[in-house]
Amino acid sequence: xxxxxxxxxxxxxxxxxxxxxxxxxxxxxxxxxxxxxxxxxxxxxxxxxxxxxxxxxxxxxxxxxxxxxxxxxxxxxxxxxxxxxxxxxxxxxxxxxxxxxxxxxxxxxxxxxxxxxxxxxxxxxxxxxxxxxxxxxxxxxxxxxxxxxxxxxxxxxxxxxxxxxxxxxxxxxxxxxxxxxxxxxxxxxxxxxxxxxxxxxxxxxxxxxxxxxxxxxxxxxxxxxxxxxxxxxxxxxxxxxxxxxxxxxxxxxxxxxxxxxxxxxxxxxxxxxxxxxxxxxxxxxxxxxxxxxxxxxxxxxxxxxxxxxxxxxxxxxxxxxxxxxxxxxxxxxxxxxxxxxxxxxxxxxxxxxxxxxxxxxxxxxxxxxxxxxxxxxxxxxxxxxxxx
Amino acid sequence: xxxxxxxxxxxxxxxxxxxxxxxxxxxxxxxxxxxxxxxxxxxxxxxxxxxxxxxxxxxxxxxxxxxxxxxxxxxxxxxxxxxxxxxxxxxxxxxxxxxxxxxxxxxxxxxxxxxxxxxxxxxxxxxxxx
Numbered sequence: 001x002x003x004x005x006x007x008x009x010x011x012x013x014x015x016x017x018x019x020x021x022x023x024x025x026x027x028x029x030x031x032x033x034x035x036x037x038x039x040x041x042x043x044x045x046x047x048x049x050x051x052x053x054x055x056x057x058x059x060x061x062x063x064x065x066x067x068x069x070x071x072x073x074x075x076x077x078x079x080x081x082x083x084x085x086x087x088x089x090x091x092x093x094x095x096x097x098x099x100x101x102x103x104x105x106x107x108x109x110x111x112x113x114x115x116x117x118x119x120x121x122x123x124x125x126x127x128x129x130x131x132x133x134x135x136x137x138x139x140x141x142x143x144x145x146x147x148x149x150x151x152x153x154x155x156x157x158x159x160x161x162x163x164x165x166x167x168x169x170x171x172x173x174x175x176x177x178x179x180x181x182x183x184x185x186x187x188x189x190x191x192x193x194x195x196x197x198x199x200x201x202x203x204x205x206x207x208x209x210x211x212x213x214x215x216x217x218x219x220x221x222x223x224x225x226x227x228x229x230x231x232x233x234x235x236x237x238x239x240x241x242x243x244x245x246x247x248x249x250x251x252x253x254x255x256x257x258x259x260x261x262x263x264x265x266x267x268x269x270x271x272x273x274x275x276x277x278x279x280x281x282x283x284x285x286x287x288x289x290x291x292x293x294x295x296x297x298x299x300x301x302x303x304x305x306x307x308x309x310x311x312x313x314x315x316x317x318x319x320x321x322x323x324x325x326x327x328x329x330x331x332x333x334x335x336x337x338x339x340x341x342x343x344x345x346x347x348x349x350x351x352x353x354x355x356x357x358x359x360x361x362x363x364x365x366x367x368x369x370x371x372x373x374x375x376x377x378x379x380x381x382x383x384x385x386x387x388x
Numbered sequence: 389x390x391x392x393x394x395x396x397x398x399x400x401x402x403x404x405x406x407x408x409x410x411x412x413x414x415x416x417x418x419x420x421x422x423x424x425x426x427x428x429x430x431x432x433x434x435x436x437x438x439x440x441x442x443x444x445x446x447x448x449x450x451x452x453x454x455x456x457x458x459x460x461x462x463x464x465x466x467x468x469x470x471x472x473x474x475x476x477x478x479x480x481x482x483x484x485x486x487x488x489x490x491x492x493x494x495x496x497x498x499x500x501x502x503x504x505x506x507x508x509x510x511x512x513x514x515x516x517x518x
Contacts, residue, residue, distance in 0.1 A: 133403035134429035137394040137509040138481045139458075144467045147456035155454070155492045199456040247435035248428035248476025250469055252454055376479070 004267055007093035007104075008225035009233040009385070011040030011218030012346040014324075014339075016180050018331060020212040021114040025057045026067045028109030028214040028333075033068060036216035041228045042103060047218075049074035049101025051092060053084035055110045055334040064107065074101035080240070080379030081371025082281060082336035084108075085217070087381035089342060089367075090238030092219040102221060109214025110334020131376070142335075143207060143284070145375030147199035150286040152252040154201060156301065161201050163304030164285040165192035168205050168328050170312035171282065175325025177354040182209040183329040192285075206285040208326075213333035215343055222388075231350040232388040236270070236364075239263025244377040253301075254294060255287075255370055256380035261295035268384035270364060272296040275384075277348040277359045278319055279341035281369035282326040288312075291368055292319075295382065314357040323348065323357035338369040342383065349387045363387040394503040402432055405443055410508035415498045417446040417474055428476035448498035449473040450512060457487040470496055470512050484513040 013035030015028060023031075029052070037043060050072050056064050061075040074095050080087050085108050092104035153159045169189055175181040187205060195205040225232045241259030265271060272295055280288045289303040297319060298306040311317035324330045324344040327337040345365040347353045353362075365385050372378035397403065409416045418430035422439025426446075434441050455468035466482040482490060483501060497515040500508035 130400075130402070130431070131429060133397045133400045135479045137397050137503055138467050138479055139395065139465065140467060140479065141458075144456050144458055148454045148467065148469060151456055152454040152492070197459045199458050201456075245428070245477070245479075248426070248478065250453060250471075250477035252469070 002267055003090060003093040003097055003238060004236050005222065005234055006097035007219050007235045008222050008388070009089065009217055009235065009342070009346055010220050010225045010228050010230055011036035011042065011216070012343045013039050013216050014331065014343045015109070015214040015333065017213050018180065018182050018211040019113050020111050023111070025055070025109055025111060026064065028111070028212070029056065029064055029107045030068050032109055032214035032216035033105055033107050036105070036218045040218040040230060042218060044068065044070065046103045047105045048072055049092060049095055049104035051076045051088035051104060051106040053077060053079040053088070053108065053336070054081070055108055055336055074104070080242070080381055082283065083338045083369035083371035083379050083381040084336070085339035086342060086367055086369045086383050087240055089217060089219060089235060089383055090240070090381070093235045093238070096219065096221055102224065104219040106217040106219070106339065107214065108216070108334055108336055108339040110336065111212040112210050112335050113212045135376070140373070140376060142373065143202055144199040145373045146284040146286055147202045148375040149252040149290065150201050153286065153290065156253050157304065159289070159304035161193045161203070162189050163308050164206060164289060165189040166308045166310065167282065167285040167288045167312065168192045170310060170317070171322055171326045171328035173313045174323045174357050175329035177356045178325045178330055181325040181330040182211055183325070202284060202286070208283050208328050208332045208337065209330070210335070211331050211333055213331055215333065215339035217339065217342055233346050233349045234386040234388050235383065236386045237264040237266070237268030237384040239267070239382045241380040242378065252375055253290070255290045255374060256378060257291040257294035257368060257370065257382060260380040260382040261368065264382035264384050265296070270384060274364055275319070275366045276362045277323070277345065277365040278321045279345045279365070279367040280321050281337050281341055282322055282328045283332070283337060283370065285328070287370050287374060288321070290374070291370060295368060314359060320357070320359050323353050323359070336371065338371065338381070341367040341369055345385055349385055394501055394509045396503045396505050396507055397509060402430065406430060407507060410500050410510065413500065415446050415448045415510060416443045417472065417476065418442065419444050426474045426476055428472070428478045447473045450496050452482070452490065452492050452494045452496060453477050454492060455482055455490055466490070468512070481511045482513065483511045
């Protein structure tokens with residue numbers, strides 16, 4: 001049993017807003033859904049499967065299904081943090097293959113800018129989280145838990161701040177072509193390492209943007225996809241993984257992409273070297289570097305050398321990444337970037353990325369993400385997508 | 389360091405004996421009675437084999453596995469992972485130290501700091517090598 005070629009992504013929509021004080025979170029979900037269905041050439045009445053995660057308001061899929069007045073026979077609210085929506089595409093493909101649904105809708109939305117929390121503030125203590133009695137006093141935020149990984153990676157492999165900075169530099173080269181991007185100015189390595197230090201060794205420009213917004217995807221059976229007018233994006237393989245503190249056997253230099261990546265490549269029957277374009281979740285620069293190693297684009301520890309000197313810049317380097325500007329420069333709606341990773345991979349496979357960053361003959365792409373907190377507990381999801 | 393009180397650790401039936409011992413200055417960890425491995429954070433069931441676990445007093449000695457300094461805070465606060473002499477690596481904060489003089493591998497020793505309501509919190513401070 002495989003999901004390979006059992007489903008296609010036929011609709012993708014990134015909400016253009018980056019600041020939405022006058023919209024509700026449910027509204028952003030619904031506007032994103034409407035955009036993706038219009039992109040697919042389908043209507044709300046066609047949707048019989050719905051996927052959302054922890055950013056959905058109220059009681060998740062029940063609240064949103066009611067708000068949008070959907071008539072569903074399959075619901076899934078798997079939450080892997082920001083990686084959820086990458087996993088949702090695979091879950092949708094599996095549900096479609098099993099006949100549980102025919103047209104699956106995936107939505108994400110949120111307003112961290114308008115609601116005044118940025119993801120860099122200490123997370124509220126959740127009384128019944130089993131780790132809280134042991135960790136809450138130390139104020140594990142977001143940036144400091146990623147900084148712990150970067151610090152250890154530097155110690156273990158000699159990775160430098162300048163190498164990490166190249167990831168932001170590459171994203172900025174792409175974002176200048178995206179009129180919706182929050183940060184459109186090209187930055188240099190010196191700009192990144194000269195920006196204020198937030199949590200050693202991560203600087204302000206090692207971090208993603210904080211944005212309001214949303215996105216949505218529509219997945220359906222290949223036979224239905226062929227009747228639609230849009231270029232078809234095939235779901236070829238997927239993998240998931242998770243990693244925590246392993247009972248105290250902590251290793252901060254490895255992410256759960258070490259499991260999600262190989263599973264996705266194996267199901268698709270391809271290798272990292274075959275990938276023409278990669279969407280790599282970029283909550284922080286270190287997130288990208290560790291995933292590239294764990295996915296097998298380079299050896300463990302060689303990520304710093306791999307990303308340096310513009311190797312991730314479209315038209316210049318070996319592995320064009322995040323050609324929309326990514327979370328680092330474009331958009332990170334709801335502090336969860338997974339759906340924008342899939343959306344830009346769809347654009348690339350359709351040949352609809354900005355001409356300045358479109359990868360020629362892009363017939364095989366990857367979307368991969370890390371959700372949760374890399375330095376304590378996180379999930380990973382990887383998708384291999386192809387063009388029909 | 390820091391000047392502000394530590395946020396309270398939320399109470400849990402699984403952490404209550406640790407807190408009680410810490411009030412007497414003893415640092416406890418939990419070890420499996422079946423497979424013999426120590427783990428962190430402490431749990432009723434062994435995270436390696438699901439065997440039963442029991443408290444034991446640990447040395448409180450360890451080395452810095454990784455750390456970071458939150459530069460935006462005054463004074464800057466640290467968060468760290470420390471690998472205990474008994475094996476497990478624990479999330480903590482490094483106190484009574486110059487943040488700019490810290491290094492991975494540096495020997496540290498447990499020290500209890502009081503949270504806002506007086507609950508002891510297991511932090512670590514540098515200790516001389518050897």
